[in-house]
Amino acid sequence: MTPVQDLIAAGLSAPVDPRVTAMAAALAAQYGAASRTVLFYGSCLRTAELDGLMLDFYLIVSDYGAAYGKSWLATANRLVPPNVFPFEYKGLVAKYAVLSEADFRSLCGPDASTVSVWARFAQPSRLVWAADHAARSHAAEAIALAPTTLLALTPAQADSDPLDRWRRGFTLTYGAELRAERGGRPESIVDFDPEHYRRLGALIPDAQAPGLDRKWRALRRNGKWLTLVRLAKASLTFAGGIDYLAWKINRHAGTQIAIRPWQRRFPILGALTLLPRLLARGAVR
Incomplete structure (x- = not known):
């Protein structure tokens, strides 16, 4: 070695x-x-x-x-x-x-x-x-x-x-x-x-x-693109994945994101609708 x-x-x-x-x-x-x-x-x-x-x-x-x-x-x-x-x-x-x-x-x-x-x-x-x-x-x-x-x-x-x-x-x-x-x-x-x-x-x-x-x-x-692709894939393998995403962003960026019921039902769409707002606010980069 x-x-x-x-x-x-x-x-x-x-x-x-x-x-x-x-x-x-x-x-x-x-x-x-x-x-x-x-x-x-x-x-x-x-x-x-x-x-x-x-x-x-x-x-x-x-x-x-x-x-x-x-x-x-x-x-x-x-x-x-x-x-x-x-x-x-x-x-x-x-x-x-x-x-x-x-x-x-x-x-x-x-x-x-x-x-x-x-x-x-x-x-x-x-x-x-x-x-x-x-x-x-x-x-x-x-x-x-x-x-x-x-x-x-x-x-x-x-x-x-x-x-x-x-x-x-x-x-x-x-x-x-x-x-x-x-x-x-x-x-x-x-x-x-x-x-x-x-x-x-x-x-x-x-x-x-x-x-x-x-x-x-x-x-x-x-x-950047692969992050989105992996997020979409994780919504199929990771129960509650969008809630984990919100928890992690809130913890690290000091935000107060609340996930709505429809976003849990359609996690890919929910995550994608969150992204523009998070980028605009600087919560994710």
């Missing part, structure tokens, strides 16, 4: 609340032999607060056919990855995204058409369940691509603080998706564990990808 992979693997194996581990095992059990790894990430990992919040997992599977059988869900996951579902276990609630091992590795790398996976796994995460040693190694190798991708796609400047490049990179990724979080969120991600980013940055070669302006224009275009 490379030094970056070693550091990533060490972070992945750091302990978490036992309730998270138990929840991950229960989630993996739902997909049987197709389950390869379960990854825990996001704000609940950073703050270690679980109760009353929604945990974030990625379930990595061997392939979509094995995960779903002959189902439209396999096709949807293959065409517009990932699929997102809700999950509850012993008083905790979560959402989890499903990716195949091949797609996960691809979406952590610099050729990915959106930032959605590598932007999240450039941040610390935990491997909270694995089918075997090979699955664990595959996950670590894929995740090690993510921070390397972020720095390669972040324009270099004469920074006095090496953390500034990480902050700039996360700011770019937030601008490449429709996000409800306030402007300071990318900086707070780095400031939560600055030593991690210092150690990681020192191990990653300083190689900047060519054509960054063109690349980021494409990432922003793809990211």
